[in-house]
Amino acid sequence: MPATDPASANSPVLQFEDVVKKFGDHTVLEGLNFSVERGERVTLIGPSGSGKTTILRLVMTLEHLTGGFIYLDGQPLTHEMRGGKRVERKKRDVAKMTTRIGMVFQQFNLFPNMTVLENLTEAPIHVLGRSKAEAKHRALELLDQVGLSDKADAHPSRLSGGQQQRVAIARALAMDPEVLLLDEVTSALDPELVGEVLGVLRDLAENTDITMLLVTHEMQFAAEVSHRVLMFDQGRIIEDKPPAQMFSEPELERTQEFLKAVL
Amino acid sequence: MPATDPASANSPVLQFEDVVKKFGDHTVLEGLNFSVERGERVTLIGPSGSGKTTILRLVMTLEHLTGGFIYLDGQPLTHEMRGGKRVERKKRDVAKMTTRIGMVFQQFNLFPNMTVLENLTEAPIHVLGRSKAEAKHRALELLDQVGLSDKADAHPSRLSGGQQQRVAIARALAMDPEVLLLDEVTSALDPELVGEVLGVLRDLAENTDITMLLVTHEMQFAAEVSHRVLMFDQGRIIEDKPPAQMFSEPELERTQEFLKAVL
Amino acid sequence: MRENFEELGARLPSFADGLLVTIQLTLGGGALAFVIAIILGVTARSEYLLVRGGARAIIEFFRGTSLLVQLFWLFYVLPLFGWRLESLVAGILALGLNYGAYAAEVVRGAINSVPQGQWEATTALSMRPMHRLRRIIWPQAWAIMIPSLSNLFIMLLKGTAVASIVLLQDLTWLGGQLRQATGDTFFAYGVTAVMYLGLAMLIVLGAAALEKAAKRRLGQGAAKATKPSAAAASTTVGG
Amino acid sequence: MEDEASGIWNWDRAFAVFPELLEAFLQVTLVATVVGSLIAAVVGLVVAMTRKLAPAWIAWPVHGFMEFIRMTPVVVQLLFAYYAFNFDPLATGIVVLGIHYAAYMAEVYRSGIDAVPKGQWEAATALSMSPGRTWLKVIIPQSLRTVVPALGTWVISMFKDTPFLMVIFITDMVRRAQVYGGQHYAYTEAITLAGLIFLAASYPTYLLMKQLEKRLARY
Amino acid sequence: ACTATDGEGGGDALEALQDEGTITVAYAGEEPYSWDRDGELAGASIALQEEIWAELGVDNVEGVLTEWDQLIPGLNAGRFDVVAAGMSITPERCEEAIFSEPEIMYYTSLMVEEGNPYGLQNMQDVQAAVEDEGITLAVMSGAVEYFYADDLGIDTLDVGSPQDGMDAVTGGRADVFALTGASLHAMWDNNPDAGIEVTDPFVADIPNEDGELVAQISPGATVFRPEDTELRDAYNEVLVDITGDADTFESVVGEYGFGEDERPDPEYTAEEFCSGELP
Ligand SMILES: Nc1ncnc2c1ncn2[C@@H]1O[C@H](COP(=O)(O)OP(=O)(O)OP(=O)(O)O)[C@@H](O)[C@H]1O
Ligand SMILES: Nc1ncnc2c1ncn2[C@@H]1O[C@H](COP(=O)(O)OP(=O)(O)OP(=O)(O)O)[C@@H](O)[C@H]1O
Ligand SMILES: [Mg+2]
């Protein structure tokens, strides 16, 4: 789904500009700037509460942006400047843009009242307006990719955690997003099931050039799949490096400390 | 709390004899036999669903024993042979014995309607019949041990997960149990908080000779503290070794496979 | 309209009496219902089939037959067997049994919805059943059940309107009298409705305060106190 | 019960009045409860959704109105509606009962909707599903599971509020029992039977709800 | 204040009442028979009660204002001693309760919209207008007019109280409300601006089983518990002295607008009404 807008030709697929996020009085992000290029896979690491999840949720428009701008393909996502003022964009326009972003949650969040197949076809049919046959075809293809062809008609509650998470990944992919957001997608899983999910993601990284922004505590996995690792602390990026460097020769003391605790 | 019963002098503190556990038609444990000596620290490992939690819950009498016997200090716990028949023991008698067993849960399960101190003194006062002063004294001592002296009057909801789990450990210890059961006590915690809880347990292992039966996915920790590791699969013990051997030279293929996945 | 208010003014003393009757029935019936609800709600969870079955039968019976019929039996049929209850006693008893049966389901549901882990923790600490219920489970269930109980309490308040069956002259009865005196149905029942509304508001406020206190005791208080809630006060489900 | 205290219970009378009561039950009580419940279930849902979706200037007045309905006796509401609108009495009565119970059911729906995990809303947003579709396909189906048993309780409760219809001159079962009593100066049999018919009607309703609950819990 | 007699027989009942000095009388609040007049018990039925019980040595008559449907259950349950609500004597009721001799004769009136647009004067007019013009007749359930309508085959709006009936007429829910004349006239007097009028009282003609019209003679009487026959007999002895003499009757109930027309014919007995010989 390459962007057709000329503005996007050379701009990063995702860009944060002076992003501010407050919960009440509590400032989580204060003037954050960074960008992700098309096809890049970026991992966010950092201590609990540093704002990693918040960043993904802001991109997915699950949280309200307090200040600054987020651009998707060079176009403003939820807020824009108009007449010298920062104004909110229309819900409709925002919704149209978010179809190009997919997200996989820590808790899977599959729809329990639908079968696996229905989970995968609901949005393509009713949001993207695909035909039923087309949506179904694509869904089965994806289920095959995540190794769950035989579970198409099962209800999510009948699946193990690892299987549920693989379905959730397939569901996000069924929308053919340009950007995929992944928030600790293995941390609700039993250790033995983690592998199967990481396997699916590894596959995805190898065989597609989808842009990924991910949060994970699996450092080894992060090292394997990502192009860049961003270390967060207290709502700011304190280090930004390729994984090899980040894990072997972290510069700051804070990063060293953190890595020692989690590795 | 050394057992006063002469029967127990040389018997293992905990013994499983032909233990059977079914949930409906589903047999989880089928004729399990093993024992734990006084002061021993035993770790149960094995894939998800193999019955590790079930074993701890049976000892704590949270599940009904389908068949066989469990002995505490040589005395039958929930069932005994009487007149050649396997019969259930009186609730009262069972309750009396379970005061000698403590358990720490994955989800902490602190009482939200009580302060930390009340959580620690409630059972010693009302179950063991200790005086308030005595119970409080012991509670503060334990809170000091787990590094939470300053939280005595806080409500659990005000504590972080790691702090809550440390309180839960202190609460179990406040009953001075002979046997302590620990079921994945760190897996509900953020990775950065895991360390503090493991630290407390390591302390406990070093400074007391309390008998411990634990389930954990932290293999390194298991290796450090336990005397023996039992590998479970499909409700049976398939390997039983000191940790050094178990982790370095597992015998069975199933064990190797499992360890590869989780280590 | 003027005359209506004059008539109302002249009847204020009797309205005060009627209000007292309604309040007596509401508080008495409510207190009794609460006690019955606890007893039935707890016994309906008993592990003994006989106890549980008995509690269930009582609950279903008093929920299933209507308040009107129960009142009739207590007041008019029981005396034929030689048991005579005073009007107020009969009224309180019927309200208590009827709404107690409804509230028993609330109590049972709230106790059941205390997380399984809490029950298991008490077992792990070898607490006795009564001790566990009183000290651990109840305080948590209590916070859960308040909104539903307040809902039922308002129902009970409105249910006291059947008091005239046992010859009590409560608010509704006096509304009827006012209606005859003024010949103005809207006015008379409007006045009555406003009085009930006032009493119901008191219940809502009381319940909100209780809920807040209960939640504070669970350490949930200030953390969540974002919205001032007329909404929180009226939450959820009866029976 | 019957012989020695001859006045208390008379089987002949019981058999004589029973068909009359049953007729009134079927014609009024049952109809009012069934139609009233449907109205309550639908209006309750609309109100609950209004409170979630509508702008404050609509949501708050609706909430205020429903609170007023909830906190004042249904009798007063029946009388008001009866004299204010010149519609068919039974239709008026059923609508008033329906709206009265909608006030309760709205609360039930609300708690059911609140019980749907936040993650479900977020997943729907992440898939760019429209609000309408999210409600229809995700939220409502999931909340039904928690909501149905509680709604059932209110339906059973509505059964026993139908006698209030007598204030707008609808002869329901209890009224019929009283008329019979007044005609023969014998109330016990008629009133007691009315109570038993209520019991006989609410218990199957309760079982039906359990059944429905099980069906919904399947996934 | 309720004297429990617990069915030991009427003779003892009277003695007990005399000892107590008070009799508890239930009434339903219907002007001018028995109602609460500014906090005081008043009405023709009440006047009779006071007169008669005083004669029998019970000085104090205490009233319990009760809804119609609670009168008889309350009497049977011993909540009060007698019911003085001008209840009509019918064969069905005599199976379960006992009546005094007739006390006051009833006539039916019709409450209609001011100007009486349908020109209704009696039950036959009503029957015709219901059939031809589709008007609605309101009756109070349990009152004699309720049964008249039933016998005439008229579908009715059944109201619960006199006030309900008036509201039905003024609110356009009914075109005519049939009830005891004295009660309707009292309501009309109290609400002169209500836009209603009330016809002159009449004796209703109702078809019997053979279809012949029979004039309905309808007396009201006091109701006693079935076991209180001796008490009832004692009451009757004094009652017939009053109803047997026009002047005495007038002196007791005249205050409430009753006169010779309402005085029961001494030849009518409760027994005859009970057995169905009358009307
Ligand atoms: N809805 C909310 N209301 C108030 N504060 C919030 C909310 N969501 C997040 N926060 C706060 O924002 C901060 C950042 O949270 P965030 O979840 O983004 O951290 P994180 O880096 O993802 O941490 P973790 O590794 O624990 O998931 C935390 O201090 C958190 O308490
Ligand atoms: N209450 C229950 N009802 C039915 N089946 C149960 C119940 N509890 C456990 N089981 C089943 O018993 C088996 C063993 O469960 P158990 O929780 O003991 O496994 P485990 O080894 O602790 O696994 P994990 O590592 O995932 O915690 C599983 O198949 C589980 O589904
Ligand atoms: Mg996070």
Ligand SMILES: [Mg+2]
């Ligand atoms: Mg487990």
